């Protein structure tokens with residue numbers, strides 16, 4: 001009888017889609033129980049720091065939300081609605097990410113679902129950023145233009161497209177194109193959201209004291225993107241950074257720091273520009289802030305439901321195919337399922353100590 005072990009595995013002992021480039025050891029069992037996953041939060045696996053490097057930012061951002069809720073009137077002051085929508089999305093993405101990193105080894109299906117939810121968090125966050133920028137950080141010279149009018153519409157479309165594209169990559173073969181599409185799914189909305197601020201920084205019209213915070217945010221965001229795509233430092237010494245110091249952890253840290261500077265910059269703009277924006281009727285409505293982020297989240301959940309159904313169909317078809325063909329060579333050729341998992345890790349006997 002196969003019994004999932006809490007011990008760790010090497011890359012050649014886990015199914016293909018559980019493998020991470022240049023990470024050689026520290027893998028958890030691909031069918032861990034919920035209890036084992038939760039216990040691994042405090043054990044040295046190759047996912048432990050991935051959890052903490054987004055869980056701690058989530059706590060910091062939730063604290064920011066709490067502090068802001070005491071400073072601002074999120075219920076009766078419409079000027080603060082975009083800030084609430086933004087902060088909720090900022091709390092969401094590191095929370096879904098940390099949960100995905102700790103729970104993804106419960107099964108093949110759980111792994112896909114976990115990262116679908118992770119992508120939902122990132123996509124909704126991109127819309128939250130757009131709402132905050134449009135409400136508080138838009139350059140003065142762009143307010144009242146067509147670009148300002150369509151900005152949130154395009155950002156909303158980007159959010160949905162990003163979610164579709166990132167979920168779609170989980171059905172693609174592992175390789176360069178999968179990486180390209182996944183990076184594009186996250187980068188295109190971010191770059192679009194950043195257009196007004198990039199313009200702001202270049203032209204510097206009415207930038208005030210928040211510009212250096214936005215610049216710092218850009219520096220850390222681009223560092224995060226570079227780390228995510230380059231797999232530095234582990235590509236230079238595979239196996240050495242398996243537990244601590246690999247690129248995904250550094251990517252999490254940089255993205256967390258970038259978001260923190262972003263919060264500070266938006267907060268500064270909210271306070272510094274309140275009088276001017278309110279006087280000139282540039283306040284976003286409830287519908288273009290809270291309702292928009294809520295609607296996008298619901299739509300995103302619908303997309304995830306559709307993708308989880310598709311996932312079930314694909315996994316069922318894969319299972320039927322492997323049961324009828326029963327060709328070991330084919331099974332070892334990247335077609336992962338529970339049977340293959342059992343073969344690879346040999347009922348928990350071939351474990352690393």
Ligand SMILES: [Zn+2]
Nearest residue numbers: 050097248252
């Ligand atoms: Zn991650």
